Amino acid sequence: MPDITSDDVHRLAELARLTVDSARVETLAAELSDITEYVQVLRSVTCTVTPSPHAMSSVRKDEVNPSLDREELLNAAPHSDADGFIVPRVVG
Amino acid sequence: MTIHHQSATQLTRIICAGDISAYEVTTASLEQIQAENPNLNAAITICAEKAQAAAKRLDESIGRGEIPGPLAGVPIVVKDNLCTEGVETTAGSHILRGHIPPFTATAVARLVNAGAIIVAKSNLDEFAMGSSTEHSAFGATKNPWDHTRVPGGSSGGSAAAVAAGWAPISLGSDTGGSIRQPASLCGVYGLKPTWGRVSRFGLIAFASSLDQVGPFARTAQDLAAALQVMAGHDPHDATSTAYATDALNTALEKDIRGQRIGICPEWMSGNGLSTGVADTVSHAIEVFEKMGAKIVEVTLPKTQEALAAYYVLAPAEASSNLARFDGVRFGVRNEANTLPEMYKSTRGTQFGDEVIRRILLGTFVLSDGYREAYYRQAQRVRGQITHEFESAFADCDLIASPTSPVIAPLIGAQTDPLAMYRMDEFTIGANLAGLPALSIPCGYSDSMPVGLQLIAPKFREERLLSIAAAYERHAGQPGVAS
Numbered sequence: 001m002p003d004i005t006s007d008d009v010h011r012l013a014e015l016a017r018l019t020v021d022s023a024r025v026e027t028l029a030a031e032l033s034d035i036t037e038y039v040q041v042l043r044s045v046t047c048t049v050t051p052s053p054h055a056m057s058s059v060r061k062d063e064v065n066p067s068l069d070r071e072e073l074l075n076a077a078p079h080s081d082a083d084g085f086i087v088p089r090v091v092g
Numbered sequence: 093m094t095i096h097h098q099s100a101t102q103l104t105r106i107i108c109a110g111d112i113s114a115y116e117v118t119t120a121s122l123e124q125i126q127a128e129n130p131n132l133n134a135a136i137t138i139c140a141e142k143a144q145a146a147a148k149r150l151d152e153s154i155g156r157g158e159i160p161g162p163l164a165g166v167p168i169v170v171k172d173n174l175c176t177e178g179v180e181t182t183a184g185s186h187i188l189r190g191h192i193p194p195f196t197a198t199a200v201a202r203l204v205n206a207g208a209i210i211v212a213k214s215n216l217d218e219f220a221m222g223s224s225t226e227h228s229a230f231g232a233t234k235n236p237w238d239h240t241r242v243p244g245g246s247s248g249g250s251a252a253a254v255a256a257g258w259a260p261i262s263l264g265s266d267t268g269g270s271i272r273q274p275a276s277l278c279g280v281y282g283l284k285p286t287w288g289r290v291s292r293f294g295l296i297a298f299a300s301s302l303d304q305v306g307p308f309a310r311t312a313q314d315l316a317a318a319l320q321v322m323a324g325h326d327p328h329d330a331t332s333t334a335y336a337t338d339a340l341n342t343a344l345e346k347d348i349r350g351q352r353i354g355i356c357p358e359w360m361s362g363n364g365l366s367t368g369v370a371d372t373v374s375h376a377i378e379v380f381e382k383m384g385a386k387i388v389e390v391t392l393p394k395t396q397e398a399l400a401a402y403y404v405l406a407p408a409e410a411s412s413n414l415a416r417f418d419g420v421r422f423g424v425r426n427e428a429n430t431l432p433e434m435y436k437s438t439r440g441t442q443f444g445d446e447v448i449r450r451i452l453l454g455t456f457v458l459s460d461g462y463r464e465a466y467y468r469q470a471q472r473v474r475g476q477i478t479h480e481f482e483s484a485f486a487d488c489d490l491i492a493s494p495t496s497p498v499i500a501p502l503i504g505a506q507t508d509p510l511a512m513y514r515m516d517e518f519t520i521g522a523n524l525a526g527l528p529a530l531s532i533p534c535g536y537s538d539s540m541p542v543g544l545q546l547i548a549p550k551f552r553e554e555r556l557l558s559i560a561a562a563y564e565r566h567a568g569q570p571g572v573a574s
Contacts, residue, residue: 051475
C-alpha cells in the first residue's frame, strides 16, 4: 500500500470539505501513513465468517407525529430567518 | 463524610425519608464543583440555577406526598456530547460553541424523570475522539488522584467528576473504551452496556455502530440503578431493544460461586502492559477465585487486529457522521463568499487536530480504490472478532482482562496518535462485538488506580454486576479521590 503523501492530504481534505493548515500537511501525511501502515495487519487475517450487521429491534409506524419546534431549530443556526437557514448564494 | 459523597441509593433514601432536602444535596454538590472546577476542569458547563430549581421542585413534590423516582435528588454529571434541552451542548468542540439543543437525549431524560438532577456537563475529548481528555476545545481535564496526570478519555470529565465526589453517578459514551478506560484511570466503575441496551437518541454520534451510552459510579449498586433506569426500547432509536432488565435487580446479591471467568494469556502480558497493572489485575482475579469463581483459559481475538479494525471503521463512520457540522444548522460558522468555501473554512478551523485527523483517515479508507482493502476488510475482521468472542463464551460466563495497559499517563506525555490509540487495545473488542463490559477499580499501582475489565455475552450485564458487587463486598467501595 502506498504512503499517504501531501498531495493525498490535500485531495482528502477537498473530499471532506475542510481546509488543512499548510504547516500541518506534512505532519498529517506522516501520521496518516503510520496509521494506515499499522492497519495493514488486517490483510493477514483469515476470515471464515460473514459479518452480519446489527439488527434493528423494530421500526416505527409510518405516521405523522409532533416533531421539534421549527422556530427553535432555526434559532439554533448561525444564520437564519423565519423562512429557513441562510447560506451564501449558490445560484446566479 | 460530605453529604453528597454518599451513594445514589443512600441519598435517595434519606431525601425521601425527609432527613435532608434535595436542595441541600444539590447545593453541596454544586459548591464542590464550583470550588474545584477551576483546577480540575472536568466540567464545561455548571448547571447551578437549573439544578437548584429542579431540586426545589422535587422537594415540593415530595412535600405534597407524591411518589419520587428511584433516583430522586441524586446529582448527576452528563458528558457534553449528550444533548440537554436548554443547556449548552458542545461535544468539546469549538464548532458547537453556544449550541443549545431543543431536546434531551433519552438516556439523560430517563435519569431526570427518575428524579436525578443534572449539576454539570462534563469535559471530553472533542466528539469523543481520544483517550485522555486532552483533545478538548475547552482544555485538558486533570486526574483527581494526581493533577499532573490525565483522567483518560474520552469521558474523562465524567470519570473525574465521580472520582472527585462531585456526584455519585455520571454518564459517558463508549465507542472504543471511552467509559471503561477513564473509569480505570480514575478508580471508579464504568459500564458500557450491550450495544442496543440504552438508546443513543440525543448522543452526538461518533461511530454509530460502536457508540453506547453508559454510567460511571462508585458502587455496583448505583451502576445497576442507573442502568435499570436508562435501559429499554426508545421509539427514537430503532436499534434500541426492549430486552428484560429483571436480572439486574437480583444480580447484586448473587453468589458468584461456580461462575466461569475466562482469561486469555495473550491479554495478560506483553503488548505494552505494565507490570504494575498486570500484577494488580492478576491479584483481583485470584480474589474472584477465592470467592468461588472458576478461572478458565480461553482464546480471544488478537488485540492488534481489533485495534486495526477499529481505526478503520470508527474514522469511516465519523467522517460520515461529522459531515453534518458544516456551519449551516447549528454551532459556529466562518463566513465566506461561496458555500463550499464556508464549509471548508468552518470545518477546517473549528474542528481540532484529532478530529481532522480522523475525518481524513475515514475519508481515505472509504475513498475509491481503497474501500475494499481497508473498509470492507475491516468489516470482515469485525465479523471474525465477534465470532471469536462468541466461541470463547462457550467455555466461560465472562472474560476478565486489564482495562488499560497502563496507569494514567502524565498530561502532555502522549504526542504520537498511534501510541494513544494503543491504550484502547483491551477495550475495543467489546465495541466491535457489541458486548457489555465493565471496568472495576481493583487496586493501585504507583499510587494510581488500576481497573479490571469484565466482558459478558450480549445482554448479560447482570453477570458483570454480580462480580462487581461480590468484589466490592470483599475489597470495599472505591473511595473518593484524595
